[in-house]
Amino acid sequence: MNLLEVRQLTRRFSGLVAVDSISFEIPQGSLCALIGPNGAGKTTCFNMIAGALAPSQGDVIFEGKSIAGLAPETLCARGIARTFQIVRPLAGMSVLENAMVGALVREHHVRGAKEQALIALAKAGLEHKAYMEASALTLPDRKLLEIAKALATGPKLLLLDESMAGLRPAESDRICEALREINRGGVTILLIEHVMRVVMSLAQKVIVLHHGVKIADGAPQDVVADPQVIASYLGRKGHAA
Amino acid sequence: MKGALNKRGAILAGLLLALAAAAPFLVNEFYLTVLALIFLYALVGIAWNLMMGYAGQLSLGHALYFGLGAYIVAVLSEKFGISPWFGMIPAFFIAAICGAIIGALGFRFGVKGVYFALLTIAFAEFARILFEHWDYTGRTGGFFLTALNEKNRPLLSLRGGAMFFYYALLMTLAVTYFAVAWLVRGRLGYLWRAVREDEEAARALGVKAFEVKLIAVAISAGITGVAGGWFALMNGSLFPDSTFGMRLSIDLIIAPIIGGLGTLFGPVLGALIVVPLNEIAKDLGQALGVNGINLLIYGVLLLAVVLAAPSGVWPWIARKTGLDENSTRERDRT
Amino acid sequence: MFELYVGVIANGLMIGAVYALIATGLNLIFGVMRIVNFAHGEIVVIGMYAGYSCWFWLGLPLAVSAPLAMLFMFAAGYGFQRALGNDFVDRPQHVQFVLYISLALIITGLHAIIFGPDPRGIQSAASFSVYRFAGLRFDAARLHAALAAVAILCALWLWLRYSLTGKSLKAAAQNLTGGQAIGININHVFALTMGIGAACAGAAGALIAPLFDTHPYLAGEFTLTAFIIVIVGGLASLPGALLGGLLIGVSEALAAVLITPSAKSLFSYGLLIAILLLRPGGLLGQKGAGN
Numbered sequence: 025m026n027l028l029e030v031r032q033l034t035r036r037f038s039g040l041v042a043v044d045s046i047s048f049e050i051p052q053g054s055l056c057a058l059i060g061p062n063g064a065g066k067t068t069c070f071n072m073i074a075g076a077l078a079p080s081q082g083d084v085i086f087e088g089k090s091i092a093g094l095a096p097e098t099l100c101a102r103g104i105a106r107t108f109q110i111v112r113p114l115a116g117m118s119v120l121e122n123a124m125v126g127a128l129v130r131e132h133h134v135r136g137a138k139e140q141a142l143i144a145l146a147k148a149g150l151e152h153k154a155y156m157e158a159s160a161l162t163l164p165d166r167k168l169l170e171i172a173k174a175l176a177t178g179p180k181l182l183l184l185d186e187s188m189a190g191l192r193p194a195e196s197d198r199i200c201e202a203l204r205e206i207n208r209g210g211v212t213i214l215l216i217e218h219v220m221r222v223v224m225s226l227a228q229k230v231i232v233l234h235h236g237v238k239i240a241d242g243a244p245q246d247v248v249a250d251p252q253v254i255a256s257y258l259g260r261k262g263h264a265a
Numbered sequence: 266m267k268g269a270l271n272k273r274g275a276i277l278a279g280l281l282l283a284l285a286a287a288a289p290f291l292v293n294e295f296y297l298t299v300l301a302l303i304f305l306y307a308l309v310g311i312a313w314n315l316m317m318g319y320a321g322q323l324s325l326g327h328a329l330y331f332g333l334g335a336y337i338v339a340v341l342s343e344k345f346g347i348s349p350w351f352g353m354i355p356a357f358f359i360a361a362i363c364g365a366i367i368g369a370l371g372f373r374f375g376v377k378g379v380y381f382a383l384l385t386i387a388f389a390e391f392a393r394i395l396f397e398h399w400d401y402t403g404r405t406g407g408f409f410l411t412a413l414n415e416k417n418r419p420l421l422s423l424r425g426g427a428m429f430f431y432y433a434l435l436m437t438l439a440v441t442y443f444a445v446a447w448l449v450r451g452r453l454g455y456l457w458r459a460v461r462e463d464e465e466a467a468r469a470l471g472v473k474a475f476e477v478k479l480i481a482v483a484i485s486a487g488i489t490g491v492a493g494g495w496f497a498l499m500n501g502s503l504f505p506d507s508t509f510g511m512r513l514s515i516d517l518i519i520a521p522i523i524g525g526l527g528t529l530f531g532p533v534l535g536a537l538i539v540v541p542l543n544e545i546a547k548d549l550g551q552a553l554g555v556n557g558i559n560l561l562i563y564g565v566l567l568l569a570v571v572l573a574a575p576s577g578v579w580p581w582i583a584r585k586t587g588l589d590e591n592s593t594r595e596r597d598r599t
Numbered sequence: 600m601f602e603l604y605v606g607v608i609a610n611g612l613m614i615g616a617v618y619a620l621i622a623t624g625l626n627l628i629f630g631v632m633r634i635v636n637f638a639h640g641e642i643v644v645i646g647m648y649a650g651y652s653c654w655f656w657l658g659l660p661l662a663v664s665a666p667l668a669m670l671f672m673f674a675a676g677y678g679f680q681r682a683l684g685n686d687f688v689d690r691p692q693h694v695q696f697v698l699y700i701s702l703a704l705i706i707t708g709l710h711a712i713i714f715g716p717d718p719r720g721i722q723s724a725a726s727f728s729v730y731r732f733a734g735l736r737f738d739a740a741r742l743h744a745a746l747a748a749v750a751i752l753c754a755l756w757l758w759l760r761y762s763l764t765g766k767s768l769k770a771a772a773q774n775l776t777g778g779q780a781i782g783i784n785i786n787h788v789f790a791l792t793m794g795i796g797a798a799c800a801g802a803a804g805a806l807i808a809p810l811f812d813t814h815p816y817l818a819g820e821f822t823l824t825a826f827i828i829v830i831v832g833g834l835a836s837l838p839g840a841l842l843g844g845l846l847i848g849v850s851e852a853l854a855a856v857l858i859t860p861s862a863k864s865l866f867s868y869g870l871l872i873a874i875l876l877l878r879p880g881g882l883l884g885q886k887g888a889g890n
Contacts, residue, residue: 074469076465095468096465096469097471097472097474100469101471105469105470105471106469108466108469112463112465112466114458114459114462114467115462116458116462117458117462121455125459125472126470128452128455128471128472129470129471129472133452134451134452134455137452137455173470174469174470176470317693323692323693323696370876374875374876374877375879376879378692379635379692380830380879383830383871383875384872384875386823387868387875388872390823390864390868391865394865397861398859398861398862512819515700522697526693555711556711556712556715556716557707557709557711557815558708558712559708560705560707560708560711561705561709561712564701564702564703564705564706564707565705566701567697567701567704568701568702568705570697571694571698571701575690575694
């Protein structure tokens with residue numbers, strides 16, 4: 025069963041076609057990756073799925089229903105949560121309070137939201153820093169907070185935009201472990217990633233974009249061997265450009 | 266929450282409240298009148314702060330709601346014989362609806378920052394000019410409530426002497442303060458703060474930003490309307506220029522800005538500083554036969570605050586004396 | 600009847616030209632630096648008192664007092680911006696607002712203390728002379744003021760367009776970081792902008808002094824009118840400021856005659872609301888540039 029289906033999704037910005045008729049499916053419970061060079065249209069796709077942008081053409085189907093053009097907060101209530109590439113912690117609030125904002129989508133009382141928030145923080149490994157100022161966190165912790173906030177909304181689909189950017193291998197491994205746990209718990213994950221090591225170890229399915237067009241779609245080992253993918257993105261040695 | 270009172274602060278607040286309740290037996294009538302005015306300004310300050318500090322919308326036309334509330338309570342009482350007890354209800358709701366309309370227009374059309382502030386000024390000025398030409402409410406000549414006589418029962422007419430207004434406004438202020446505190450500690454408070462910090466990120470977390478901002482704006486306008494109603498009762502006479510004018514709009518917001526935005530106690534402290542200062546300045550001006558001293562003092566005070574303590578006097582004090590929650594957090598951690 | 604309306608419109612155009620000068624000053628300050636100068640009207644009133652004082656104590660004619668006011672306000676504006684204003688450019692808008700409101704209060708307070716609250720008018724032979732043209736009568740003082748305002752605006756426009764400093768000002772208005780990257784001294788440019796903006800306002804004040812009685816509390820109206828014109832005409836559009844000024848001047852004059860004098864701003868505020876909601880970039884500005 026596909027949780028998310030993207031059909032001929034297209035987005036134009038006054039003459040420039042950023043995303044051109046892209047289609048793919050995300051099976052329920054899977055962990056998938058969206059990769060491709062910078063400017064390939066990955067974040068634009070995310071923005072259309074998450075409601076931050078409306079598609080120029082095409083459709084996004086979530087749980088069998090069309091969601092194209094709906095507002096971000098509506099989609100979040102339906103179960104789609106996303107993180108931002110440049111993390112956006114809510115300054116002036118503690119780590120716990122940040123997560124509570126997400127939890128308040130489903131919980132109508134502060135006490136219940138606090139419990140859900142603590143659970144989400146625990147899944148991201150941040151429960152010991154719950155009362156710290158969000159603005160005082162280190163970058164890896166901020167990335168984890170970004171994930172915890174999204175997780176606190178109780179999503180069915182989690183969209184992660186370059187959660188590993190700027191992190192050292194040990195730090196990104198921590199996040200990978202957290203993501204595996206979250207996926208095992210039943211949350212479908214679609215992530216945009218440049219770090220191929222992470223993609224290979226995490227993803228069950230990889231979708232490759234280039235110049236706004238999908239050029240490959242399948243299991244990681246197949247995609248990595250695809251000549252078109254190698255030519256446009258990976259280069260000879262199988263590393264991201 | 267920034268500036269919220271922790272246990273030590275709460276005890277101090279309790280003492281202050283007890284003191285306030287006993288005040289009429291300790292000070293004379295003149296001071297009671299000044300204190301009632303302080304409470305009135307604190308009330309509007311809390312309301313304005315809700316819109317600016319929590320919804321992040323700068324309103325420079327709050328006199329609109331003040332004037333509407335004032336005229337509604339006055340006209341209903343004078344021309345329809347409706348007791349102000351009931352008159353306060355439409356004052357709240359009509360002001361709230363106006364606020365919601367202006368807010369909705371602003372949000373829908375993406376009017377932000379100083380543009381939104383100018384929008385609010387435009388509406389307030391519009392109302393002022395309309396009322397200046399409206400025969401029913403007395404035009405520029407003013408609208409007057411019938412003078413009180415010995416048969417007046419303050420609890421019925423909501424008008425009385427200095428002591429009556431003192432207690433009435435103290436209670437209105439206390440009720441509003443605790444109601445807003447309850448709101449801010451609850452679900453709405455979190456959503457408000459999230460929207461103020463980063464609206465896009467908040468929406469991605471499921472926060473219905475439009476609704477949440479609108480609620481802040483409506484409550485803010487409604488409370489200001491009620492304050493206007495009390496002003497009408499206290500003053501007995503209303504003039505469009507002094508109830509809808511820009512001078513008033515600016516007067517109303519000086520206290521919460523000096524006291525501290527985004528905090529609950531800030532507006533109260535601000536009013537405690539600004540109102541007596543204004544009285545002293547006016548007296549000084551009269552004694553010296555010079556006009557405009559109060560403006561100069563206001564200006565210098567504001568300048569001092571914006572240079573030395575831009576987030577307001579209360580956050581500054583709270584930091585220094587460890588009365589707020591941030592200090593509790595710091596102590597808990599060490 | 601016809602003569603009445605032509606006269607009213609002519610008056611409106613003339614005062615509108617001076618309004619345009621005030622608004623252009625604000626347009627520069629707000630457009631280049633995004634500073635919400637709520638003390639702009641107060642600067643105009645300083646100019647008015649300067650014009651009045653020059654006449655009252657020194658017997659100087661308008662031709663001298665206006666340039667004096669301009670120079671004085673330029674220096675004051677430049678000095679203020681370098682000393683204090685530049686530090687506030689990056690602050691949130693409501694903090695800036697408090698700074699400028701505090702200045703406005705201080706200036707108005709000082710005016711009231713020094714000159715007293717009573718209106719002071721300039722009574723000279725010049726204030727009563729009239730030009731006759733095609734059967735219509737034009738106030739000489741008004742005409743002089745309007746012509747001077749237009750002359751200043753033209754000079755300013757040419758300077759912005761063709762001089763190196765002027766061009767760097769426009770560059771800074773459009774792209775601040777880019778401007779800094781190519782070596783524009785932002786502190787100096789900002790101070791210059793504030794100086795010019797203040798000079799415009801001060802000059803306009805001196806030009807208005809013979810036309811209306813001066814008193815400390817006129818300032819608020821000038822500030823609001825200036826903002827309305829800037830928004831209606833379009834931010835960063837000098838022709839827009841001129842168009843806006845003329846439009847507002849005429850509409851106020853007509854409203855004063857058709858309705859009542861105190862209702863003159865109804866049209867202006869209505870226009871402001873409409874523009875803010877529907878075309879925030881202003882009549883001559885870019886569409887949808889309402890940020």
